[in-house]
Amino acid sequence: MRYKYSLILLVLVACLAVGCRQAADNTPPEPQEPAQEEQQKNPAEAIREEWAKSAHATATNAESPDSPAKREACMRCHDGRAYTMQISSVEDLDTGEPVGQDCDTCHSGHGKEVWQSGLVQLPAGEVRDGGGALCMDCHNARNIPDPENRPAPHASAEADIVMGINGFQVEGKTYGSSPHTAVKDTCFGCHMADLGGGYPSHTFKSDVETCKSCHQGIDTVNMKAKDDYDGDGTVEGFQEEVDGLLKTLHDTIEAKLEGGSFTSGHGRILFQDGNGNDLENVPAELYHGAWNYFLVVNDGSRGIHNPLYVVQLLQQSILMLDGDLGDAKQL
Structure with missing residues (x-):
């Protein structure tokens, strides 16, 4: 009799085990985390999204009748195509509405040439500055001081300040300059650093984390x-x-x-x-x-x-x- 009960108990345990295994087999699998590379955006897509929010995407101010991209003195820096082809005549461009400084502006034509040569001619003189020369080609004062005609420095005169040139200097005074000119590719090094996405930032904004590579311990620029x-x-x-x-x-x-x-x-x-x-x-x-x-x-x-x-x-x-x-x- 004891043997019979033992046999029944063994059968029940076996059935229970099979049932549990079947239930386990029928349980929907836990969702798996996507592979790391799938979680990250495609670099080209991420770059375009960053660029679209930057001032470079809208530097044309195309909706304005007086857009600088429609003025011959301004169009080479305010219309990406005009810069690429170095066109200074609205009639010669003749391709519809102006476009901002897009991918082609820097990665083809004149932009690519300046980038690769690292050489740019500014109003205050020639500058050899690695990749940052591309930025400096437009981001400069556009003028030199002249008390007779009284020109003003253009907006975005970063190149002149970074390089320590084109300010009026008092005679007899020695002026110094910043080690920032020694940063590899100058503007690129601080404003287009890889912020962890595996590609150079295209917000074109400096980030304090990049500054920390030289200025340890800071929490603000x-x-x-x-x-x-x-x-x-x-x-x-x-x-x-x-x-x-x-x-x-x-x-x-x-x-x-x-x-x-x-x-x-x-x-x-x-x-x-x-x-x-x-x-x-x-x-x-x-x-x-x-x-x-x-x-x-x-x-x-x-x-x-x-x-x-x-x-x-x-x-x-x-x-x-x-x-x-x-x-x-x-x-």
Whole structure:
């Protein structure tokens, strides 16, 4: 009898095991994580998405009747096709609406030539600067200081500041420059670094993680200055020091104009007296101070591109115009 019960129990256990195995076999498999390479976007797709959100994609301002891409003096940098083919006549281009600086702009034609040669001719002279020369071909002041005709630095004058050229320099003063010029391919090295996606970033924005490769331990590009450069009695972030110097220079120029003002427009620096009348005759040192002011403002980095050069330009401009630097550390 005991043998019979044991046999029945054995059969039940066997059936239970088979049933469990069948149930397990019929259970839908757990979803598998896709392979790492499938999780990551195709680099070309990721690059295009980044580019589409950048200013390069919309630099034409094509919807405006006065788009710079439709002006012969501007089109070679504001229309990607015009740059690629180095066309400066709207009639010669004749391909419909302007396009931004797209893939072809940099990877074919003139753009590819400049990139590979690393050589670019700027208004202030020839620059050999690796891949960054491609950026500098358009991102420069477009003019040199000239107190007679009073041209203004163009917007996005980064090349001049990075390379430490084209600012008005006071005679007898030695001006320094930043080690940033030693970064491989300059602009590319900081603004097109691989941020972990396996491809060069096409947002064209600097990232503090890239800065850390040289400036260990920082958490912002606005690092604390080494000293008080604007003379306000406080050592601040470097960009705040530059902001302070810009304000002092601005106020110093306006004080020399006795309540007048100065602006930049249509490629020129314009001066007005206290009654709003245009001034035709302005001392050269006033123009040179204003040139340095707009050169630094139009660079847009608030001194980060070339800290030493920017502080020297601004401080010496203020002193040239008898402005007050207080107890600022002079470079």
